[in-house]
């Protein structure tokens with residue numbers, strides 16, 4: 208058994224992320240603009256701030272909530288050519304389109320040594336717009352994900368103007384946990400130049416990080432209240448149990464269910480109604496978290512506590528599909544997925560007459576990609592774990608566990624980094640004492 212290798216049939220090729228990106232094919236730029244214009248129509252108001260005289264090349268950084276983000280981006284950037292940093296799974300069976308469209312194919316939450324060079328090619332050689340979604344997945348609850356400071360380091364290294372697209376309403380219109388059923392919500396996108404070349408040169412990584420986080424920040428439920436948006440669709444709470452998986456009344460996990468506008472804990476029987484103004488209201492009058500992101504953050508705090516007191520551990524049987532290249536998903540059958548502070552993620556299974564073990568330690572993963580309804584393989588919840596040359600899409604057998612796995616990945620990483628920092632400080636102190 209080889210670590211991080213599956214015994215594939217001979218001749219199978221892995222996608223080469225070291226490939227030089229192509230310049231976006233001119234017809235695509237035009238085609239995407241026309242299609243986006245038709246699909247988005249008058250649903251979104253685009254506001255440009257501090258954008259006078261800004262022309263490609265520049266580094267475009269966007270928040271990420273829903274598929275429509277790509278279409279709005281196309282309207283905002285036209286007529287410039289754009290190269291998106293994208294995940295290989297989004298172009299399943301369409302690898303050639305991904306390349307013609309100028310995309311830089313990447314495996315999520317891996318350290319890719321070729322990424323910086325590809326970004327430099329886009330900005331310096333093609334003079335195009337380089338577009339990135341640093342959250343790396345649609346927002347689960349309509350708030351900004353943790354942004355690592357590696358983004359600010361990349362900005363500093365590239366040395367170009369930075370423009371931020373901040374979308375509003377896109378999550379409320381098609382929440383990640385029930386994206387197939389759309390709601391009628393007005394959308395508003397701001398396109399702002401937040402840093403010019405001189406700022407990038409003069410400001411520290413810490414200062415740039417703060418500017419980016421402030422510019423990207425969003426809270427969809429606050430946007431709903433501030434703009435007095437009523438979501439009247441009767442199915443508005445359906446699927447929210449995938450994110451709000453823990454009952455704040457009895458603390459039980461994974462026994463929440465939803466239907467219509469109601470969320471219910473099947474363990475203690477407590478029920479909540481998602482009101483038309485976006486507030487959650489307990490039917491017994493004792494509401495723990497009217498503002499939904501507060502419920503989400505309470506769950507995260509509970510996972511953080513488990514991580515800190517050493518009780519966090521996850522294990523389940525999963526159905527695994529791998530994606531060595533963009534041509535197909537390969538069913539690898541059942542395997543065991545484990546997640547712990549000591550070993551990070553491990554997937555242990557058997558394929559084509561040989562055992563395999565995939566390992567991703569905590570320190571290399573500041574987040575993980577999860578899906579609530581994955582359209583490419585099976586419309587169900589899954590977690591995607593990538594190595595530098597393969598991706599493993601795992602469908603847990605247990606219900607509603609992926610949100611907690613996502614929290615745990617972030618919290619275990621945070622803890623590991625904190626420990627590393629403390630160790631380094633101690634070594635420094637010891638050295639100074641001597």
Ligand SMILES: [Zn+2]
Nearest residue numbers: 454457472475
């Ligand atoms: Zn309960």
